[in-house]
Amino acid sequence: MKAEIRNKADYASLHVLLDEGEQVITETGAMMGMDPALKMETNMKGGLLGAFKRAIGGESVFLNTYTATGPGQQIDIAPSIPGDMIAIELASGSVKVQRGSYVAHHGDIEVTARWGGARTFFAGEGLVMLEASGTGTLWIASYGAIHPVEVQGAYTVDTTHIVAFDDSLTFNVTKVGGLKSLFLSQEGLVCKFTGTGRLWLQTRNAPALAAFLHPFRRVQKSNN
Numbered sequence: 001m002k003a004e005i006r007n008k009a010d011y012a013s014l015h016v017l018l019d020e021g022e023q024v025i026t027e028t029g030a031m032m033g034m035d036p037a038l039k040m041e042t043n044m045k046g047g048l049l050g051a052f053k054r055a056i057g058g059e060s061v062f063l064n065t066y067t068a069t070g071p072g073q074q075i076d077i078a079p080s081i082p083g084d085m086i087a088i089e090l091a092s093g094s095v096k097v098q099r100g101s102y103v104a105h106h107g108d109i110e111v112t113a114r115w116g117g118a119r120t121f122f123a124g125e126g127l128v129m130l131e132a133s134g135t136g137t138l139w140i141a142s143y144g145a146i147h148p149v150e151v152q153g154a155y156t157v158d159t160t161h162i163v164a165f166d167d168s169l170t171f172n173v174t175k176v177g178g179l180k181s182l183f184l185s186q187e188g189l190v191c192k193f194t195g196t197g198r199l200w201l202q203t204r205n206a207p208a209l210a211a212f213l214h215p216f217r218r219v220q221k222s223n224n
Contacts, residue, residue, distance in 0.1 A: 001106060003137065005085050009145040012085035014077040014104060018068035025065050025111075026077055026104040034066065035073040041065045063111070079103050079141035083202065086146050087137050094133035094167040095198075097140055101163050107136015131167070140164055144204030154194045160205035166197030 001024075002017040013032060016024050028042065042062050066075050079085060081100065088095060090109060105111060114131045132138045140146075142163045149155060151169055159173070171191045193199060 003087065003106070003139075005087065005139075009084040011082055012079070012141065014085060014139055015074065016077065016104075016106070017072060017074050018066075019071050020068050022106075023065055023067045024075060024077075024104055024106045025063050026075075027080075027102055028062050028064055030077045030079065030103055031064065031066075032076040032078040034075040035068075037069050038073050038075060039067045039069055041067070077104055077139075081141060081143050083141060083143045083204070084146040085139055085141045086148075086200070087139050088132075088164070089136075090132065090138055091135055094131050095138065095164050096167060097130040097132060097138075097164045098162055099129070101140045101142060102130050102132070103139040103141050105132065105136060105138045107134065109134040109136040109138060133167075140200070142200070142202035144202045147201045147203055149199040149201060151193050151195065151197055151199050153196075154192060155199065157191050157193065157199070157201060158205070159189050159191055161201045161203075162191060163200040163202050165193065165199045168197035169193045169195045169199065 001019065001022050004015050005012055006015060007013050018024065018038075031040075034040075042064050085103060090107075096114070102111065109132055111130055111132050114129055140163060146163060165171075171193045173189055173191055175189060
């Protein structure tokens with residue numbers, strides 16, 4: 001298998017060349033174009049419980065598996081959001097991924113939905129996050145460019161900028177300062193990560209864009 005990410009960092013796309021028998025698994029709707037000889041199967045991963053948790057987490061219930069029936073067959077993949085993509089090599093441990101950032105994977109990787117509880121909800125990740133574990137390559141996408149951080153001890157992140165992090169890291173949701181800072185600094189809640197591991201951040205966030213565009217939206221006036 002050969003894989004290349006092109007069009008970085010604003011409109012990144014993934015281009016994978018497969019040999020006979022090799023597979024790549026993608027989020028539904030991610031295929032941009034493909035060799036017509038590729039075999040595609042759509043499956044519900046993780047059974048009914050896994051599908052239910054993925055649906056709660058805002059993810060597709062199904063995943064598409066593309067299998068090469070001959071050498072040199074290509075598939076072109078694009079995420080649903082404009083921004084960057086990176087490949088994460090997994091050999092041990094696991095990576096937690098925010099909703100909407102999973103794109104595809106190759107190899108012996110299991111992608112499951114994990115119940116995160118209240119702390120992930122207040123972290124802006126919802127009650128469910130995706131967890132990728134095993135051996136292989138995982139591709140994730142972001143809104144904006146992806147900024148990697150090697151955490152050694154502790155690191156504080158705005159909740160809306162989290163894309164993914166190693167399972168070796170733990171986090172707590174807290175405020176930056178006192179109540180005055182919480183309401184007036186526009187920073188809101190943050191995640192304080194502790195431990196040793198990798199953290200990936202996105203340089204833009206959708207809530208900030210929505211707040212910027214809000215004053216310019218057209219409002220229909222009532223005739224009453």
